[in-house]
Amino acid sequence: MTHEKHDGSAVSVLGLGQMGTRLAQAFLAAGHATTVWNRGAVKADALVTQGAVRARSAGDAVVASPLVVVCLPDYATVAEVLGPVAAGLRGRTLVNLTSGTPEDAVRTAGWAAGHGADYLDGAAMSGTRLVGRAEALFVLSGSADAFARHRAVLAGLGNATYLGADPALAPVYDTALFGLAWGALAGFHHAAALAGAAGVAPADFAAVATGHMPFVASLMTDHARQIADGRFPDDDGTVAVHTAAMEHLVETSSAHGIGTQVPRLITDLLEQAVALGHGADGIAAVSRVIGGGEGDV
Amino acid sequence: MTHEKHDGSAVSVLGLGQMGTRLAQAFLAAGHATTVWNRGAVKADALVTQGAVRARSAGDAVVASPLVVVCLPDYATVAEVLGPVAAGLRGRTLVNLTSGTPEDAVRTAGWAAGHGADYLDGAAMSGTRLVGRAEALFVLSGSADAFARHRAVLAGLGNATYLGADPALAPVYDTALFGLAWGALAGFHHAAALAGAAGVAPADFAAVATGHMPFVASLMTDHARQIADGRFPDDDGTVAVHTAAMEHLVETSSAHGIGTQVPRLITDLLEQAVALGHGADGIAAVSRVIGGGEGDV
DSSP states (O other), rough: OOOOTTTSSEEEOOOSSHHHHHHHHHHHTOOOOOEEEEEEGGHHHHHHHHEEEEEEEEHHHHHOOOOEEEOOHHHHHHHHGGGGGGHHHHHHHHEOOOOOOHHHHOOOHHHHHTTOOOOEEEEOTTTTTTTTTEEEEEEEEHHHHHHHHHHHGGGGGGEEEEEEOOHHHHHEEEEEHHHHHHHHOOOOOOOHHHHHHHTTHHHHHHHHHHHHHHHHHHHHHHHHHHHHHHOOTTTTTTTHHHHHHHHHHHHHHTTOOOHHHHHHHHHHHHHHHIIIIITTGGGGHHHHHHHSTTTTT | OOOOOSTTTTTEEESHHHHHHHHHHHHTTTTTOOEEEEESSGHHHHHHHOOOOSHHHHHHHHOOOOOOOOOOSSSHHHHHHGGGGGGGGGSSSSEEEOOOOOHHHHHHHHHHTTTTTTEEEEEEEEEETTTTSTOOOOEEEEEEHHHHHHHHHGGGEEEEEESSTTHHHHHHHHHHHHHHHHHHHHHHHHHHHHHHTTTTTTTHHHHHHHHHHHHHHHHHHHHHHHHTTOOOOTOOOOOHHHHHHHHHHHHHHHHHHHHHHHHHHHHHHHHHIIIITTTTTGGGHHHHHHHTTTTOO
16 A cells, blocks of 8 residues: 655655665665655656655655655755755755765755755765665764654664764765775775685685674774874884785785785885884874875875 | 693694784683793793693694694794604694795695694784684684694684685785785775864774775675676676766865875776776776786886
8 A cells, every 4th residue: 555645754755766766665664654756757656666655746755754865966956956945844854865075065054054954964885785774874964953853764774873063074974985995995806816816716705805804994993093192003013014014915916917006005105104204103104194195196 | 720741732832922922822711721832931931820831842842732833933933943843743733823925835734744744824814912802813724624623722713714725825815815904904094084184083983984894895795706707787886987986086185185095096996997998887897907917007
């Protein structure tokens, strides 16, 4: 049975691309009455059969729920879609999961406030497939009250994490975590290639590599504390020792016909840390090369 | 009470540097009678008070236990220490956690076989602090029988993972995982700096970042399967889309005075993947740039 009423739903989702569709499905799966709207109506059909209410217009979708989630291609589209229906946002919470810059987020938060709406900027960090599962990280920033009020519904998306009152935080984390993920992936592809050259199947290597990541994550926690303290104890080896080991990895990679891009980058960073006088310090001193831009090559 | 007899212990540890000491402590903590030896006797004192038996010589240490674990500065020292006492290894299992190359491991396995000993080459992947805990990864390769026989004792070290019969596998994984960890750490330091430029404290960023790593690890598993299949579906976005996003990250980093080394490396890798015709493929196509050495710059 599908819901026939437009009012009384818990959440409205505007924008039914790949991500928006998954968001609506996750809200429905979590048992929340969900209104959906898309510029092209056809994308809502499958969701309606899954129990969603189709709004006739963006304006109807906005007023249907106290929580309005938009996930559109870009901020220009957000302005096009919400601009004409802004009056309907008064007293509601707008959660904007559209990808954008910190400036976009701050500007849109101001716009929402001007129309009497609470605002949360957000980013989906874990792709579309995991949406609704505990591993799916959504970062949200802006109104603390709005997050507290809608926390239970937002939890239907997965791990909905509130970052703070500055709406710019979500896009900042979005961008930073994107770079972090790619650093790890580049390291993985190099490592898998090196293991592959020794006859190790990618899946076999991945099984061990993923088991190693909790330790790597624990180093991140340690390094964060050291960055904050401005002190770099050598509990996990000195910069000088790691430099030598990384130079060895460049040679080993080269000898096996594997791209040396990743270990050469790391070697460069470590050598710059040595040049800055951190050779005898712990490896988190590499933050002095990356963080300040001083060692940028 | 300390054990007075040299025979009858479960495991002997030769080499009591920082790691060797932690290994012996972990065996003792797991309830295994442990014999210890170090070239300089003083390092054994603390372990003896913790219940270890001190061997008078390397030869005594070797014959004291069916399982002989060595952790020495390098393979030259292994040869110096074990060469004169090789006869004592007959019928025992030698586990060598000394850092070295795949060639070192294969040569030493052959040497051990020549003296009637089973051999496992190994590497401690998680530093010294975690030894004895489940997160401490030890990779081991060589005799499957020996691993099965001593699995229960080796489990006292942490997550003792058997990789396969080729003794070279442990140093191969050691080297590969070292590069992987550094890729992730470089990504983390860049990301923490970028978040820091927006006023986010390192520990706050690390808390969210480490929560994101299980997702990143799941991407590694996906990518491994795609590498094996030689097909790169775009479930997590195309190379072209990620290239544009990474170029944006370079600009954002630069605008905030943050080192652009990491995002520029990733941009280079992605652009090379585009140049190889993978622009519309999924991001795991970057393996074609790193894996084959073809895109090495």
